[in-house]
Amino acid sequence: MRIMHFTDTYLPRRDGVITSLRTLRAALAASGHASVTVAPAHSGQEPEPWLVRLPALPCGVADLRLSRWPLRPARQELLDGLKAYLPDVIHVHSPGPTGLLGVLAAQRLGVPLVQTYHTDLHAYADAYRVPAVALRVLAEAYARRLGTPMPELTGGGRRAALDAGNRLLLGPADAVVLPTAAVLQRVSLPVAARRMFLVPTGVGPRAADAEAVAAFRARYGLREDGQVLLFVGRVNREKGVELLLAAYTRILRERPATRLVLIGAVYEPRWLRRLLARAGALAAANVVITGQQPPEVVAAAYACADVFAFPSRTDTQALVLQEAAHAGVPTVMVDPELHRTGPLGGAARCVEPDPASFADGVLELLGDPRAARALGATAAANAARHTPAEFATSMLAVYAQALAADSTNSSRVAPVSSAVAPRGSVAPVP
Numbered sequence: 425m426r427i428m429h430f431t432d433t434y435l436p437r438r439d440g441v442i443t444s445l446r447t448l449r450a451a452l453a454a455s456g457h458a459s460v461t462v463a464p465a466h467s468g469q470e471p472e473p474w475l476v477r478l479p480a481l482p483c484g485v486a487d488l489r490l491s492r493w494p495l496r497p498a499r500q501e502l503l504d505g506l507k508a509y510l511p512d513v514i515h516v517h518s519p520g521p522t523g524l525l526g527v528l529a530a531q532r533l534g535v536p537l538v539q540t541y542h543t544d545l546h547a548y549a550d551a552y553r554v555p556a557v558a559l560r561v562l563a564e565a566y567a568r569r570l571g572t573p574m575p576e577l578t579g580g581g582r583r584a585a586l587d588a589g590n591r592l593l594l595g596p597a598d599a600v601v602l603p604t605a606a607v608l609q610r611v612s613l614p615v616a617a618r619r620m621f622l623v624p625t626g627v628g629p630r631a632a633d634a635e636a637v638a639a640f641r642a643r644y645g646l647r648e649d650g651q652v653l654l655f656v657g658r659v660n661r662e663k664g665v666e667l668l669l670a671a672y673t674r675i676l677r678e679r680p681a682t683r684l685v686l687i688g689a690v691y692e693p694r695w696l697r698r699l700l701a702r703a704g705a706l707a708a709a710n711v712v713i714t715g716q717q718p719p720e721v722v723a724a725a726y727a728c729a730d731v732f733a734f735p736s737r738t739d740t741q742a743l744v745l746q747e748a749a750h751a752g753v754p755t756v757m758v759d760p761e762l763h764r765t766g767p768l769g770g771a772a773r774c775v776e777p778d779p780a781s782f783a784d785g786v787l788e789l790l791g792d793p794r795a796a797r798a799l800g801a802t803a804a805a806n807a808a809r810h811t812p813a814e815f816a817t818s819m820l821a822v823y824a825q826a827l828a829a830d831s832t833n834s835s836r837v838a839p840v841s842s843a844v845a846p847r848g849s850v851a852p853v854p
Contacts, residue, residue, distance in 0.1 A: 430526030451816030559585035603741035626815035664735030
């Protein structure tokens, strides 16, 4: 089978969508299935086979570059170029212009469409206070490019506009993949239950040798006799960094040798400087900000950590939870649904989303290493159940069901080539 993936975010950026996509591609390749990836071009991208790079423009947010094709109707040459790769299934991983192109390509080429709902759009729009009128204009533009009537807005505000966008993008899909059931507790998706499938991303462990760990400690001044509270992810407002820094000031009062290490891209430096100033000179002096790091450096950071901090309430799965678990690092988090339905199976300390509660949860683990190790070991065992191979097997089952659903839809052209249904199956969302 040949799968064509469409994503609005790709290397050299690093985020959960990119990790999930690259993990899936590698596992599919190991099973004998080919992938083609369509993504916005970036000057920092390394040459890569089977990567279709779309001309793109910087959008001014989080170093994202957005494909510029929607600025005018899709040219036939673009669609013909995609058709030449003979995809059996189109898999869209994001809702931006490149994802929109994936939806259009599935319609024009007569190829089954699978969507993964990686991003909680409602939470992000609220975090960044995106004007409702801008979201409505965007949804109208999407409808024009798809040649589809604009869905009727039910109510007003951001939610109504985003719901309309979801109907445009998810409505045509033969299958919609959810990484965890937590998504359904936050938003009502315009998709029949029979077309929704729960498929967690499987992330494998990444070991760090003693030399790399020592180098990380030396580089950032982390003492062997101190303790490390680790955060990995974009150092942005939607990730709960404000809550984390407020909690850290309380942690320092009880355990002054604890360092807070923030690993991830910083896209709003002035906002972060304001948070550090509010936290006070002592806290600011003990916070280590590394910026975005390659996977081997992140692995060394996990090996140094005593507790993993996860203050976000906007993630649909959070692959960093699995990464921390593979390293045996216990997590303190604030999202009860992700705690209950996520890949750790409840093996984390879930607290209320306020600085005092978060600080208490961290201090409890820092003060009881035996309990922390036990919680980390349970988390590691639960995370080990979600392997890249299982991820690929489940996705192949979804692709097979999408192909079967597409073959019964007389409004679609037959798939470009036939696909062999994989072994195994995946249960739809109840």
